[in-house]
Amino acid sequence: MTRFGYTLMTEQSGPKELVRYAVSAEQVGFDFEVSSDHYFPWLSSQGHAPYAWSVLGAVAHATERVELFTYVTCPTLRYHPAIVAQKAATLQILADGRFTLGLGSGENLNEHVVGKRWPTVARRHEMLREAIQIIRELSTGELVDWKGEYFEVDSARLWDVPDTPVPIAAAVSGERSIETFAPLADHLIAVEPNKDIVDSWHEARRATGLPGDVRVIGQIPICWDPDRDAAVARAHDQFRWFAGGWAVNSDLPTTAGFEGATQFVKPDDVAESIPCGPDLDAIVEAISEYWKAGFTDIALVQIGDEGQELFLKEAAGPLLEKLRSASK
Template identity: 80%
Template sequence: MTRFGYTLMTEQSGPKELVRYAVSAEQVGFDFEVSSDHFSPWLTSQGHAPNAWTMLGAVAHATERVDLYTYVTCPTMRYHPAVVAQQAATLQILADGRFTLGLGSGENLNEHVVGRGWPTIQRRQDMLKEAIAIIRELLSGELVDYKGEYFQVDSARIWDVPDVPVTIGVAVSGERSLEAFATASDHMIAVEPDGKLVDGWHGARQATGLAGGGRVIGQIPVCWDPDRDAAIKRAHEQFRWFGGGWDVNADLPTPAGFAGATQYVTEEDVAESIPCGPDLDAIVEAVSAYWEAGFTDIALVQIGDEGQDEFLANAAEPLLAKLREAAD
């Protein structure tokens, strides 16, 4: 059965608002909630970037049912993998077993702030693979000493280990990342409805004898609003960065860079790629590409802090009903 989630978009809302939205999203029936993990917003018009882990700790206590994901955390530069392991273990305890650690190779936008430069994609993926090995070892609760090519861990131990093990999802986008992470992860994360990618992930795992059943988690932006023109304007102001593709988005260092890179993206361009306005059927049609591609979990991004309460109060329940009926 396809599950539908709500995105806690840290780039567009403050921490108190995000916790409040998380509670409302659970109440209206979303199955899970994912949180971005950013140091900066993509565009200055979004205007926020609270710490995702602090916020998720509050969400874990404010909610009771929904699963929680980081979507995604980069455990190689801004955070050392040992710190991520400790954060994940603690959050899993606070969430009573509802947390999944979503990891990725990161974006320059967030990781350059610690002054370590920005490695090539191959190096970032190698660092991520090593980080995952460290995180898994630490989550066992055993004393860990590790010396690799990129990271060193000296006499480290996670003292508060959750009863429910933390599973790991990894963001993939092509054959190289599939080869690196299909067998290192429990779940697959992607932002495009690519059925070949899903098949490749399952195939790579089966080829090494790993058990099936892992989740395939996707995400899609929408901009619901009673006024379609207002929705298009808001989507253009805050989400036109999305059209650059991850090859570009991973390398730009600042919100100003994203503004410059998208200065020629028009409102019409955004409206063609993101369902905008009150038409719930148009949103269902856009989301359907994900379950048709084999995704098991699909998170919606309702664009903009403005209108978030109205979306949750008036559109979310009927939209979820339509999505579940169509995906059944």
């Protein structure tokens, strides 16, 4: 059965609000919750960027049932993989085994803040590959020394190792990344309902003798609101960066860059790619593309902080009922 999740968007809400929304999302019936891990919002109008790991630690204690994911953390520039391994292990203990570590090759928007040169895509993938290997080694609780092409680990050990190992989900976008990460990760993360990517991931795992049918985790933005015009305006104000695509978005370094890159994106352009307004059936239709492509887990992004409480109170429950009925 398809699982449906709620996105804790650290770019559009403060830390206390995110914890409150997480509790409400669990109560209304979401199966899991994913958190972005940003240092910057994409656009200044979003206005937030709290530290995701502090938020997730609070959410782990405030919730009881929902699974938790990072969606996604880059363990190569802003964070050293040894530190990510420690954070993930600690969060898994706090969450009583409900946590999955979602990893990706990062965005310049967040990683440039530590003053390191932004690598090419191929090099970012190689760095992520090595980082995953280090995280796996440390997760055993054994003493680790590592001297690789990109990272060094000097006599490191995790002293608090969870009883339930932390699963790793890797974000991929094409054949090269699938070939690299399918043998290393437990689950797949993809941001577009592309069946070819899903099938290629399963095939790549089976070719190495690993289980082919694993979790495939996607995400889709929606902007529910009783007033469609208000929904379109809010989506345009805070989510027009989405129109650029990841090939562009991953390289832009600042909110000013995103402002400039999206200055000619019109509200109608956003409304064509993001379901906006009160029509739950239209939202279900947009989301259905993911389970038709083979996604097992689909996280919803309700755009805008000001719309969260009303969405969770009035729309989330009926929407989940429709989604579960349609996806059977």
